Amino acid sequence: MGDRARGRGALGAVLIALLTGALILPASAAAAPTPLASIGSTGSGAGQLSAPEGVALDGSSNIYVAEFGNDRISVFSPAGAFIHAFGVDVLPPNGGSGFEVCTTGTGCLAGDSGAGAGQLANPHGVALDGLGNLYVVDQANHRISVFDVTVPSFTRAFGFGVDTGSTTTFEVCNTTTLCQAGVAGGGAGQLDVPAWVVIDGSGNLYVSELNNDRISVFNPATPSFTRAFGWDVAEPDGDVAFEVCPTQGACQAGDVGGFGGQLSGPNGLTLDGAGNLYVAEQVNNRISVFNPATPSFTRAFGWDVAAPNGDMAFEVCPTQGACLQGDAGGGAGQLDDAEGVALDGAGNLYVGELPNDRISVFNATVPSFTHAFGFDVVPPDDGSGFEVCTAGTGCLTADGGGAAGQLNSPRGVATDCRGAAWVADSLNNRIQRFGEPGTPLPPCPAAAGPAVPAAPSNAFTLGELKGKKLSLTLDSAGTVGVTDAAQASGASAIAAAKKRLKPSSATGGPGIIEVTLKLTKAAKQKLREEGKIKVNARITFTPTGGTANSQTAKLKIKK
Numbered sequence: 001m002g003d004r005a006r007g008r009g010a011l012g013a014v015l016i017a018l019l020t021g022a023l024i025l026p027a028s029a030a031a032a033p034t035p036l037a038s039i040g041s042t043g044s045g046a047g048q049l050s051a052p053e054g055v056a057l058d059g060s061s062n063i064y065v066a067e068f069g070n071d072r073i074s075v076f077s078p079a080g081a082f083i084h085a086f087g088v089d090v091l092p093p094n095g096g097s098g099f100e101v102c103t104t105g106t107g108c109l110a111g112d113s114g115a116g117a118g119q120l121a122n123p124h125g126v127a128l129d130g131l132g133n134l135y136v137v138d139q140a141n142h143r144i145s146v147f148d149v150t151v152p153s154f155t156r157a158f159g160f161g162v163d164t165g166s167t168t169t170f171e172v173c174n175t176t177t178l179c180q181a182g183v184a185g186g187g188a189g190q191l192d193v194p195a196w197v198v199i200d201g202s203g204n205l206y207v208s209e210l211n212n213d214r215i216s217v218f219n220p221a222t223p224s225f226t227r228a229f230g231w232d233v234a235e236p237d238g239d240v241a242f243e244v245c246p247t248q249g250a251c252q253a254g255d256v257g258g259f260g261g262q263l264s265g266p267n268g269l270t271l272d273g274a275g276n277l278y279v280a281e282q283v284n285n286r287i288s289v290f291n292p293a294t295p296s297f298t299r300a301f302g303w304d305v306a307a308p309n310g311d312m313a314f315e316v317c318p319t320q321g322a323c324l325q326g327d328a329g330g331g332a333g334q335l336d337d338a339e340g341v342a343l344d345g346a347g348n349l350y351v352g353e354l355p356n357d358r359i360s361v362f363n364a365t366v367p368s369f370t371h372a373f374g375f376d377v378v379p380p381d382d383g384s385g386f387e388v389c390t391a392g393t394g395c396l397t398a399d400g401g402g403a404a405g406q407l408n409s410p411r412g413v414a415t416d417c418r419g420a421a422w423v424a425d426s427l428n429n430r431i432q433r434f435g436e437p438g439t440p441l442p443p444c445p446a447a448a449g450p451a452v453p454a455a456p457s458n459a460f461t462l463g464e465l466k467g468k469k470l471s472l473t474l475d476s477a478g479t480v481g482v483t484d485a486a487q488a489s490g491a492s493a494i495a496a497a498k499k500r501l502k503p504s505s506a507t508g509g510p511g512i513i514e515v516t517l518k519l520t521k522a523a524k525q526k527l528r529e530e531g532k533i534k535v536n537a538r539i540t541f542t543p544t545g546g547t548a549n550s551q552t553a554k555l556k557i558k559k
Contacts, residue, residue, distance in 0.1 A: 032388045033373050033421065033434040035405030039063070039080040040430040044070050044110040046102065047082030049429045054126035054137065054196075055340075055414045055422060061442030063414075063422065064149070065431060066123035066136060072111035073123065073136065073147070076431070078416075078442040086152040087111025088119040101152045115141050115181035117173065118154030125196035125269075127205070135197050135205060135220060142182035142191045144207065146220065156547060158223040159183075160190040170225050172547040186212050186253035188245060189225030196340070198269040198277075206277060206292065208266040213254035215266060215279065217292070221455045222545055229295040230254030231262035244295055258284055258305075258325030260317055261297030268341035268352070268412055272364065280338035280351060285326035287338065287351065287362070301367040302326030303334035314391075316367045330356050330397030332389065333369030340412015340424070350413040350421055357400035357407045359423060359434070373434065374398030375406045402428050417444030458549035460541045465555050468517045470539075474509030478543035481505040482515055485536035485552045500526075500535045509543075517557065531559040 040049040050069030057063060061078040072087030084103045089112040091100045099118035102108035113121045121140035128134055132150040143159030156174045159182030163171040170189035173179035184192040192211035199205050205220045214230030227246050232238070232255040234245040242261035245251035256264040265282030272278070276298065277290045286302030299318045304327045306315040314333035317323035328336040339352040349364040358374030369391055376382070376399045377389040386405040389395040400408045408427040415421050420435030456476040463471035472480055484501040500523035506515035517537070519527065527533045535557060540550040 034437055035386060036435050037080055037433040038430050039076055042429040046104045046108040051426050052424045053124050053411045053426060055412060055424050056126045056128045057414050057416055058128055061416050061444055064126055064134060066126045068122050070110040071113045071120045099154050117175050117179040127197040127199045129199050137194045137197055139194060142184045172223055176549055188251040195267055196269045198271055200271055206269055208269055210265055213256050213263045242297055258323060260300060260319055260323035267339055270341045270343050272343055278341055280341045282337055285328045285335045285338060314369050330395060332391040332395040342413045342415045344415040344419060352410040352412045354409050356397045358398040359413055416442050418442060456543040456546040458541055458543050458546050462553055468557060469514045470517060471512055471514050473512050474541060476543035477509045478541055479505055479507045480515050481540045482517060483538050485538040501537060527559055533557050
């Protein structure tokens, strides 16, 4: 399957970022849902949507929507009122102003697609942590972009080469650097068509990768890569087993297939209160469950997933050797292109199915199918409208369309504390809410979300230059490095020939530290001859456990 086909059409699922850390109770049968509300309409104006995919709810049940078609994030209240949208050049007129926030009062435009700081290119899955950080799968850029939603602003992005363009290095870029698209590939921390994200209570960020057929794990506070897991993801190749790759340089893309723990088109992600990670598999048409702490595979469920083949029924496979690829279709408990997933507080797992135009619901604790809902899902297909099917009634593929409660390429589901399900109805360019009649609207009671430790500040100010000693004031402890600005920015051979500084560094802080500038041999000769010399210096401060921040300064050194 080509990158584009997997990266947009078949993989349009929505990651639903459930605020994890909440207690998951023993699973119970979810109540039969009915359509309750619809949010959005087709377009790029304020409150309009274009191919909504990623959906996340915050602690007040405000709705954050990643718009694949508009390259921006739109935010709605629980009642469906448009609050604002943010992205690059979303304010009329489109004047190249950079990152902006638009409202109903200002009017809104589609964001400019690109790879600059805060710019999005086909935003996909989204997840919120307990500190107001929104993690966005910037899919066409092969990176994760991070925004502060309290006062909407771009903070950083991470992936391979997002700062310098390096093809071999995991990097972080921010507003002080020139962000660029990540370099796709299978290295440690490298992303290739990332799809969905979810964050656990300890601040670990899990990313599903469609082209690498694995799950990569990051510490988003640093940010840094910690590990990846999947089938044969650790070098050297050919082990034919579930593996974990822990270090940079030792990772590779996973091998596709249907064994237990082997991923084929990993899509939507969600976590339960015990820390189990549920992965919707697009190609394997099943749900695989992992213990990410180990990491290890625990089970998979879907249609005919247990060996031997041919049972034509919903099954659970508990071990590596006994698992098979699920059979695609529209039967009760049968999946076809499993997309976004979400758990409610009672352990019911909601799965969006792209070609089946319906939502299937499972008991995740003791895996079993409970029901599915959509248009004409109960046999026979007689045009009855919105229906709920069970194993007892049998199930059909739903009729896609735009009527109230009808779905057209559902990309995923988010659940709230009231038991309602919010569905990204992608080709209808709207969000639909399903639940019991009379279900009250959120906001829900405050729940503790996962809190990611704040990254240390990388701010610093330049002080005086006395002789060759430059003083700086650091917000945090870390390392300051000084290099020639022309060389650091990749200047031409002529500019590089005028380089006057050797790399130098000093460690210390917070507070005032000094770093001694080191001149090249030619610069020392010029200083002796003329008694003074001007240098262009690039000063980079990297706080311990944080991201780098750079400034360029013109300095005059006197003999």
